Amino acid sequence: SQQGEEDPQALSIQEGENATMNCSYKTSINNLQWYRQNSGRGLVHLILIRSNEREKHSGRLRVTLDTSKKSSSLLITASRAADTASYFCATGFHTGANSKLTFGKGITLSVRP
Amino acid sequence: DTAVSQTPKYLVTQMGNDKSIKCEQNLGHDTMYWYKQDSKKFLKIMFSYNNKELIINETVPNRFSPKSPDKAHLNLHINSLELGDSAVYFCASSPLGGAGGEKLFFGSGTQLSVL
Numbered sequence: 001s002q003q004g005e006e007d008p009q010a011l012s013i014q015e016g017e018n019a020t021m022n023c024s025y026k027t028s029i030n031n032l033q034w035y036r037q038n039s040g041r042g043l044v045h046l047i048l049i050r051s052n053e054r055e056k057h058s059g060r061l062r063v064t065l066d067t068s069k070k071s072s073s074l075l076i077t078a079s080r081a082a083d084t085a086s087y088f089c090a091t092g093f094h095t096g097a098n099s100k101l102t103f104g105k106g107i108t109l110s111v112r113p
Numbered sequence: 114d115t116a117v118s119q120t121p122k123y124l125v126t127q128m129g130n131d132k133s134i135k136c137e138q139n140l141g142h143d144t145m146y147w148y149k150q151d152s153k154k155f156l157k158i159m160f161s162y163n164n165k166e167l168i169i170n171e172t173v174p175n176r177f178s179p180k181s182p183d184k185a186h187l188n189l190h191i192n193s194l195e196l197g198d199s200a201v202y203f204c205a206s207s208p209l210g211g212a213g214g215e216k217l218f219f220g221s222g223t224q225l226s227v228l
Contacts, residue, residue, distance in 0.1 A: 042203055042220050042221045045217065090217075106154045
């Protein structure tokens with residue numbers, strides 16, 4: 001069954017504003033990852049947060065994880081037109097060799113110049 | 114020097130045909146995957162292989178048959194193509210299982226259109 005569910009489904013902001021995207025999931029996880037997909041391209045890994053972590057930063061990205069609420073958020077500060085893309089959260093759960101990432105449906109972010 | 118490369122990028126074919134998509138990674142990773150992305154951008158795992166061994170086989174019709182000749186290659190063969198197979202298929206790789214904390218590296222996708 002699908003794990004991550006992002007919201008909103010679409011977000012349109014002005015360049016320079018911050019963008020906040022949320023992800024909720026249903027079962028236990030080992031880690032949660034965020035990916036970006038530009039139109040017509042493959043997914044690119046942005047940031048990973050493990051289940052025992054609450055917050056991580058990477059450049060203009062800040063991700064939080066609340067395992068009690070089974071939710072995560074991705075904040076992009078000072079957005080740029082080049083941030084326009086689809087963003088996916090992916091939940092990771094593994095038992096030995098049987099590991100997989102389960103992706104949500106994605107959020108379409110449009111950053112207006 | 115592309116890390117994960119898949120061919121072809123576009124594939125247009127008639128219903129009932131058989132087609133293959135090839136994937137190669139030069140990252141030295143042990144695990145490779147096939148994902149299917151539908152028109153609503155929902156990305157669903159189909160298969161994963163670890164060092165040529167099938168690890169994950171989701172509920173995919175048996176018309177889809179992956180083949181891994183070595184750990185750097187994972188091909189996808191599709192028999193008797195149907196309209197519903199139209200989607201973008203992504204190959205990916207990771208050092209171990211991905212969900213263990215390793216990120217996935219994706220190819221640029223193969224857009225399959227079944228007419």
